[in-house]
Amino acid sequence: MSNNELFLEAGRKFLLRILPAAALLLASAAIEAQSYPAKPIRLHVTCPAACLPDLLARAIGQSLQESWGQPIVVDNRAGANGNISMEACAKSPGDGYSICLPAGVLMSINPFAYDKLPFDPLELVPIILLGNLDQAIAVHASVPARTMKELLALARAKPGSVTWGSLGVGSTAHLYLEWMRVKTGADMLHVPYKGSPQAMQAITVGEVNALALTPGVFAPQAAAGKLRVIAVVTGSKRLASMPDVPTLSEQGFDLDFRNWMSFYGPKGTPPEVVRKWNADVNKLLANKSFTDKHFLPLSVTPAGGTPEDMAALARSSRTQGEELVRISKLKFE
Template sequence: MINRRMILGALGAAPLAAATLYARAQGYPSKPIRIVVPLPPGSPPDVLARVVAERLQDAWKQPVIVENRPGATGMIGMEAVAKSAPDGYTVGVMFLTHTVLPALFGKVSYDTNKDLVPIANLAWIYNVLVVPTSVPARSAKELADLAHAQPGQLTYGSGGNGSPAHLVGESFKQATKADMLHVPYKGPAEAVQALLGGQISAMFATTSVAVPLVNAGKLRALAVTSPTRLAALPSVPTMAESGVPGFDLREWEGMVAPAGTPRDIVSKWNEELARIMRLPAVRERLSDLAMEAAPPNSSEQFASLVHDELQRWTRFVKATGLKAD
């Protein structure tokens, strides 16, 4: 009799739980939403967040505030997300850098695997190897040859230790055995200014930053990290075409929430983000910035990507002995 009652109770509870989840999702959101960007305004994650925020406000009829929390190569902003209330009203933009920081610094104030819930990957971003016009190299191979001829004399800049430009730069050094010195700055904007001023020799800049500067003749593009040429820079070869085969590296940017955020809320975010990223106007806007909208993906698929990237960059740090400069 007890077992029968327990079974009947459980069967009755299942529809009730489902109804409760449905009702909660239907009532969400009922107040302003915050999207934390761990980099300064104007950075690719910031631009992506603002594109998404505008569409979310229209769809959900609630204010969506983009809050920039730069510092410590993105760790300050991501910590703010991880330690926020898991109610769906605070999310953050996570990118490639966050999967190398634990291995690079040994310990961060949050656990990337346990304290954050991946919602969806939103965009892919490629980098462009650029140099000041005063640098004589006109291809990636020529830059590597120049570094071989002048060991330790050439420098490359980045927006900080563990930033995408740093990781791509170290990958280039590993692939070509080029002896170049890494110079980290407080952010991508400072690194680009140093490059324009001739204070550093090269940089793997994001396409959104590199394209207008290259088109204006202020920098020379040597190669792109994409597997095929970019429509925004059709005359610039890929790394393979430029003499560095087997080099295919792209950045990713997605949305995460604090661990413990209700599953139904995560699902609602995932569905809405997929709808937004399919909008022609959004895809066109990202394309103008040389960003590629990611195909629709589930929370589980994005979690798998983050997990794989954590393992990949941990191996990379150990294999190369990469240090925070």
């Protein structure tokens, strides 16, 4: 027998040995994918019960567990701007039984505001974008500004005289303020508050001149004439609930930094698990009755899409986040 014939014979025997094992592995993977989930799933949430991500997690989890036949347990771990929960999720086995629900700021701001994170956001496996948290900018009724440009003109005319409320250093409103300061030269006084109720009370009584929060929070006081919404941060489209309010983009400001909610898996999460979560959550997000009940009251615009869409948004947000952290000189410890 020639050397070539010996080589071919050896190759044939090798294939005969490995093919049954390979077929068995493929069959096992297919069976496992069909049977997922076979036990309870832990859904990691970065804030306490009744916070916005928690409400979304419970609404989606309840719907999925009804169709999947397995419990989805919400694990609330607040603290360190979401890093505690994300570390726990990121370090969980990548078997599909631990799913992370990070907010966009956690993935785009924290990597640059902290010297070191206890996990690597880039190692997480993107699953789906749940929705964008729209923002609106409002002024007290006594402020003589009906557009963002008019508010900034007031601030430039008397530096430090216009007050801008926020939910604290590093919040979306604070980052908007710093962006406007650097890009337009408008120097407004930052006034941080502990939470939305305190900030809303402040702008309602005129303690601060301007504030950025979710549109739904402003709506009742705007209808009562106590404040005026002068811009929405919703990309290129106006908000359906505030059709007469122009976007920042329409007013000439290239700032579309919004928080978003998403599902990610720990490193190694199987592709078939990602596909199942993506497909079934997309179905929920396409269900208008579901999103009208659970998303719109929270001023979250439902999104959906592919894991690749989620990854692209994360890259874009990370670029914006790096710039905003640099502009604001933001540092967390």
